[in-house]
Amino acid sequence: MFTIASNMAKTELKRKSRFSDTGDFEAVTWSPDEYTKERFHYQLSKAIDNLDELHRSVFVLRYLNQLSLKEISEVKEIPIGTVKSRLFKATKEVGHELYEFRSKETNVFKLY
Amino acid sequence: MSSGQKRPTYLNYIKMKEEIEIKLFDLLESKDYHELDSQEHQFVEMHSSKEEYESQRMAILGMKDYQESSVPHPLVIDRKSLLLPLIWTSISSAAAAIVLLLWLLPESKRSIQIKWVTPEVRTVDTLVVERVVRDTIVQFQEVKSKIASRDLSPKAIESIPQFEQDAFIADALKIQKLDLENKGVSATNDAVIQRFTPAPFIGM
Numbered sequence: 615m616f617t618i619a620s621n622m623a624k625t626e627l628k629r630k631s632r633f634s635d636t637g638d639f640e641a642v643t644w645s646p647d648e649y650t651k652e653r654f655h656y657q658l659s660k661a662i663d664n665l666d667e668l669h670r671s672v673f674v675l676r677y678l679n680q681l682s683l684k685e686i687s688e689v690k691e692i693p694i695g696t697v698k699s700r701l702f703k704a705t706k707e708v709g710h711e712l713y714e715f716r717s718k719e720t721n722v723f724k725l726y
Numbered sequence: 727m728s729s730g731q732k733r734p735t736y737l738n739y740i741k742m743k744e745e746i747e748i749k750l751f752d753l754l755e756s757k758d759y760h761e762l763d764s765q766e767h768q769f770v771e772m773h774s775s776k777e778e779y780e781s782q783r784m785a786i787l788g789m790k791d792y793q794e795s796s797v798p799h800p801l802v803i804d805r806k807s808l809l810l811p812l813i814w815t816s817i818s819s820a821a822a823a824i825v826l827l828l829w830l831l832p833e834s835k836r837s838i839q840i841k842w843v844t845p846e847v848r849t850v851d852t853l854v855v856e857r858v859v860r861d862t863i864v865q866f867q868e869v870k871s872k873i874a875s876r877d878l879s880p881k882a883i884e885s886i887p888q889f890e891q892d893a894f895i896a897d898a899l900k901i902q903k904l905d906l907e908n909k910g911v912s913a914t915n916d917a918v919i920q921r922f923t924p925a926p927f928i929g930m
Binding site for chain 2: 651654655658659661677678680695696698699701702703705706708709710712713715716
């Protein structure tokens with residue numbers, strides 16, 4: 615079932631290769647000092663979109679489909695260690711894209 | 727480098743790097759930066775930085791927040807929504823298999839014939855006859871004694887005509903076969919019983 619999920623995610627990825635193409639955020643613009651939740655989400659979507667397939671798939675399976683590490687390992691047929699390593703790299707890249715929000719976290723969401 | 731120390735290779739470096747990433751990821755998934763103990767702080771500072779750790783942690787928590795928000799992520803696959811197509815696929819696969827099977831089966835076997843069997847009442851002899859094998863034994867004994875009365879030296883046996891020997895064996899086999907076939911048959915219709923002369927009636 616998770617293999618099907620993974621394949622469906624891949625198909626979906628191919629079909630909607632860019633979040634901006636979906637039109638979810640297309641018409642929305644923000645001023646540089648505007649740190650809203652919507653902008654954060656937009657930035658997050660962009661960051662996920664910019665990930666390569668290898669890292670994006672594990673990131674999506676983990677944090678959007680909420681699969682356990684074991685499940686991801688089974689779906690992707692890779693060891694759990696590799697799953698963790700890929701997730702670390704993915705969060706690192708996504709984190710870079712969200713860096714500017716770090717100090718503005720209280721406006722977006724409570725980190726602590 | 728001492729002789730006991732392993733020479734760092736590229737593979738070792740990759741493995742070590744992966745181990746660090748795994749440990750950092752475990753921390754990232756479980757703790758905020760301020761929740762780390764001094765040893766963990768040291769580890770994070772050594773291999774990453776506070777800012778980077780917080781950014782990554784923000785990405786993880788942000789995903790949670792993102793998911794809870796009203797905007798549906800185009801990549802979200804609702805597990806429940808997967809169930810219906812899965813059931814549908816299973817049903818259609820099963821149907822296709824049945825159709826294929828019917829198509830492959832020869833014409834004669836396609837239809838299932840249901841015969842309606844009307845209950846039949848049969849009158850059977852309730853008389854249970856214990857098979858009297860005495861006659862059979864007597865008959866056999868007679869034949870045997872006939873043969874026995876002759877000289878049973880191998881030479882003499884040879885002198886018994888083959889057809890007589892064969893007839894005896896054939897008869898014995900026939901009786902045995904009949905006996906098996908007629909089990910449960912009414913005594914009046916029993917071929918084995920009819921074959922021999924009835925045993926003298928012993929009055930009770």
